[in-house]
Amino acid sequence: MPLDAPKLNSLGFAKPPSETRVVVAMSGGVDSSVVAAQLASEGYDVVGVTLQLYDHGAALAKKGACCAGIDIHDARRVAEDMGFPHYVLDYENIFRDAVIDEFADSYLGGATPVPCIRCNERVKFKDLLETARDLDADCMATGHYIQRKMGAAGPELHSAADAARDQSYFLFSTTPEQLAYLRFPLGHLSSKAETRALAARHGLVVADKPDSQDICFVPDGNYAAVIEKLRPGAAEPGEIVHADGRVLGRHEGVIHYTIGQRRGLGIGGLSEPLYVVKLDVEAKRVVVGPKEMLSTRTIPVREINWLGDARFTSREEWPVSVKVRSTRPPREAVIRPISDTEAEVELLSPEEGVSPGQACVFYETEGSRILGGGWIWRGH
Template identity: 50%
Template sequence: MLKEFEIEPLLKDKAPHQTKAVVAMSGGVDSSVAAVLLHHLGYRVIGVTLQLYGSNANARKGACCAGQDIYDAKRVAEGAGFSHYILNYEEIFKKEVIEDFADTYMRGETPIPCIKCNQTVKFRDLLQVTKNLGADVLVTGHYVRRLEHNGEVKLCRSIDKSKDQSYFLFATTKDQLRLLRFPLGGFYKCDIRKLAKYFGLQISEKPDSQDICFVSKSYSETIAKLVPQSVQKGKIVDTNGKVLGEHNGIVNFTVGQRKGLGIAHNEPLYVIRISTENNEVVVGPISALMQKKILLKELNWLEQPKEGMEVTVKLRSSHAGSLAAIYPTEEKGKACVILNDEYFGISPGQACVVYKNEQVIGGGWIYK
């Protein structure tokens, strides 16, 4: 069975028994299989699970990193026979991910906390733990490929396109990528479940994590608890400023939304933008949501694109991708993306991830 799951050596100049690998274990099938597979291949595996919100008893069932997940990760490590540690990162997670999530909504933007979590707690902090433990690499169960040739490291899309997670890892830096390893990127999810059964893992049929881990019932309820002023009533206006109705808090609306506006009109209306200064939700026809020009900030490049370079961009995780050209702007650390064709509902706060064929060359956060 294991012959079907050959992977590239984690280090080319070290044998498995000489290689110490920290594996980030969320308690799900993917990271569990990654850890057990490496252990069976002879690597010196250390499992690490982060406790990010253990005191939140209302976390949604099926979300990642809940209390049950910590137990599942510990059970997998004990069953396989390798070391496992639980690290309490609740305060850091609250500050850098949960509060950022609420602040982004309050700016009238649509956040992606999973990217922020990877960017801060999971990679920045876990990589420091990896170094502190004297380990050689940090391994995760992400479906993405890390390709290395002649000392050059590239981040590429997973073989299993239905599970590809490269969009969520665009903020990974070159230095981080040198220590990171993603052994599952060359496999399909169905095969990973087969491998979980082969290893006798009780979680082999455990459902994938869904939605945002710290959201209890709904985004709006979670944010209302964090930022009570987010549910202040305000006006719903058209693009000319005409008042069409009243909203019960800007936190209940996102750009591109059509349903649940609570107003009657002779044509379908969509949320065009959210004006936090005036506490207004601006609505209009679908044509007002079609755009070709996007401005990006907080750029991260694994490979610096040339001016006018033709690329493919993903504007949300479910987006198949659009052809575009990318240009620098006069402002340092920002860029302009011009799409070949108009795209519906581009939302500030989302990530624009830039690809050259299968390779992730970087990206940035949409701000306009």
């Protein structure tokens, strides 16, 4: 950088913080509250925005969920205490159309969806990001634990410094254009304790607030109850069948099962442990089998968002590490592109319970960079 070049502020702009407007997506939790408070304390022109994503009087809402009524109140309190404006936007219809309806239909189709990814992709980083631009903001900041670093070809997405908090699995579909506008001020922190210490330092009312659990519109993790509410009559009974063809019992609806499930199958008296290996929605059948039937090395992936510097189809193979579930460590693999948005992923060692509807996220084999990802779209 030339000696006379203007100094960049902490958000990467060559102007004082007071002249830099940043919209902070505030969920009402401690993470996004700390981001807003810290930026406000540094002198940035902060605007807090909270999304109302569903009817807070409805049975779908639950205490402790992201974006529930109490969270809107908490976000407003933080904004008042720190002295910056705060807006609540009604995104119920957008959220239902873009996230909840697909979640229900995907589940009814025998998949195991990840609605948090779709929410980031279709609501927070699309409509909310456009709102931030409409407010003449220079950038939008969130409380996600992920890092944005400048590389030779522009902004890159990297895993959080704290592997236990890393949210890269849920953000793989962030596009280069979105990444140019987004900021993630917490990604470099080494622990959640640091975040809470910052909250206490700023005197935030949410400093000791528990983290939200489960999917925001799924009370107590009971997916089937939500699906039945959204799609009445969707749970039709059928047979539980062994992979060898034996009928082992009956079930009350395929929506009550997921690939890899072992407990609560409703079949007893068997000498071997059995797992759900396939959900045949058309035949209303839950197919079970031994654990080894869950192992697979080949994963078809589509709707790929590629974040590498070179074009995805410029090579026949990409050696990478991949995650097929948010809770699992990356596994070494090879991606073989079929088109710009479709590929076959081959794992170097088998993985169990690979399920349609889950994401397959690509990472550098050496280093922390996220190279993109896509959606697993059929069984093995």
